[in-house]
Amino acid sequence: MIIIDNTRLPESHDDVEAVNSSAKRQPLYAARRKIFPKRVQGWFRRFKWLVMLVTLSIYYVTPWLRWDRGPYAPDQAVLLDLNNRRFYFLFIEIWPHEFYYVAGLLVMAGVGLFLITSTVGRAWCGYACPQTVWVDLFIAVEQFVEGDRNARIKLDAAPWTPAKVGRRGLKHGIWLLIGVATGGAWIFYFADAPTLAADLFSLQAPPVAYFTIAILTATTYTFGGLMREQVCTYMCPWPRIQGAMLDEHSLTVTYNDWRGEPRGKPAKHPSPAGKPVGDCVDCKACVAVCPMGIDIRDGQQLECITCALCIDACDAVMDKLGRERGLISYATLNDYSANMRIARQDDVVIQPARVRNATGGFAPGIRRTNWRSVLRPRTLVYFLGWSAIGMAMLVALSLRPAIGLNVLHDRNPLFVMLSDGSIQNGYDIKILNMTQQPQELVLSIEGLDGATLAGPSLTDAAARQLRVTVEPDLVLPLRLYVRSTARNLPSQSDFTMVVTSQDGAMSASTPVRFEAPDQEE
Secondary structure (H helix, E strand, O other), rough: OOOOEEEEEEEOOOOOOOOOOOOOOOOOOOOOOOOOOOOOOHHHHHHHHHHHHHHHHHHHHHHHHHHOOOOOOOOEEEEEOOOOOOEEEEEEEEHHHHHHHHHHHHHHHHHHHHHHHHHHHHHHHHHHOOHHHHHHHHHHHHHHHOOOOOOOOOOOOOOOOOHHHHHHHHHHHHHHHHHHHHHHHHHHHHHHHHHHHHHHHHOOOOOHHHHHHHHHHHHHHHHHHHHHHHHHHHOOOOOHHHHHOOOOOEEEEOOHHHHHHOOOOOOOOOOOOOOOHHHOOOOHHHHHHOOOOOHHHHHOOOOOOOOOOHHHHHHHHHHHHOOOOOOEEOOOHHHHHHHHHHOOOOOOOOOOHHHHOOOOOOOOOOOOHHHHHHOOOHHHHHHHHHHHHHHHHHHHHHHHOEEEEEOOOOOOOEEEOOOOOOOOEEEEEEEEEEEOOOEEEEEEEOOOOOEEEEEEOOOOOOEEEEEEEEEEOEEEEEEEEEEEEOOOOOOOEEEEEEEOOOOOOOEEEEEEEEEOOOOOO
């Protein structure tokens, strides 16, 4: 007997594979492969040396700069005085209630990063990021002690002889000294640098100073000497964020495969018959000098910090071959795509003959990226916004009063009825003297007719003015009362407290409320 099964089997999909199949799945974290960047010479290398010199000089030297603010203020140019809650930046002194200036600086830094990234890509990562600067410094020390790329590779593979131990010990010793100097420079921003330095060497400094130096020494040594590119790849969120800030007009380090492909070695195989080659000779000089160990010819990558050392290496090779520079260059995606359309046309394969003319030059229509591409509406809007914030902060700083007045009304009770029938409100008052000289100030009330000031510091029990002396760069707290004998006062009356210097050149005021019982009571 034959049994026919009418069940329909599903269609086979043996050729389908999940994109994250176990066979091809990449680990989230790959083990680090040692990178031995080769020393390179060129315009971008010299520019990186200059940026390193400027940034490190600013970091190490700034705490030692002096700025005369008079006898009542510290003379350190940049000082973050946490004990007294004051921030000093040259001629600017920021009080705790003026922290919005610091917020403004942070906003300017954010807008500045947007401006730089939209204009020249990850220039911050490639040149001025502290991780990049310190890694560059550590690599320079490594090259000085152990030699260039081949010598370091050979030393790394060699057995542990006394010579190797000596070189490695010297390298790590210098790295630790750099770490100690980095941590030491940081704490000098928070106290008088000469005094703190003397205390450090005499072991009289606070324990937190030694603890901070130890932490920063460890992090500098670990991040700059041992982890290097791993910090940028796995720890820093900036490479992910700035991808959203780039557009087709942003300058990025680009391998121009429209002129470099197909790769070949014309010196050994000069233009095989019927198969012209591009300008790339596949020497891998761009890979050898990359501090991130990537191949820029694979296209834009997360690891690329656009330091442009590959441009210097490639330009040197082009010079030796007698070819035009720029096989790797700063270019926009817009120009790159236009040139690729010329090189490919309807094919998927790049045809070098389409981008070259009969004399070997580039064919008409090939685009050249230049600095005029940075002048576009988006970058101009960022620049105007950044400038507007800076100008607003400068104007606010120039117009801010040198004295201040803060008044806080008692919450409970709002008012007190005295035995003589007058109504009394209590206030906590703070008078700020933000100058560097003692100030004779007059505190008075305007409005609220018939009201007087009263308090333990007043000798005249019926005064509308109080004369006080406020020491320089300090806050004078006062406990005062305002009394009124007026009848039929509304439940809430507004008046003004004013503090004025004796010559009338400086003043500050604040609106205040006077509470009284409801008339129905």
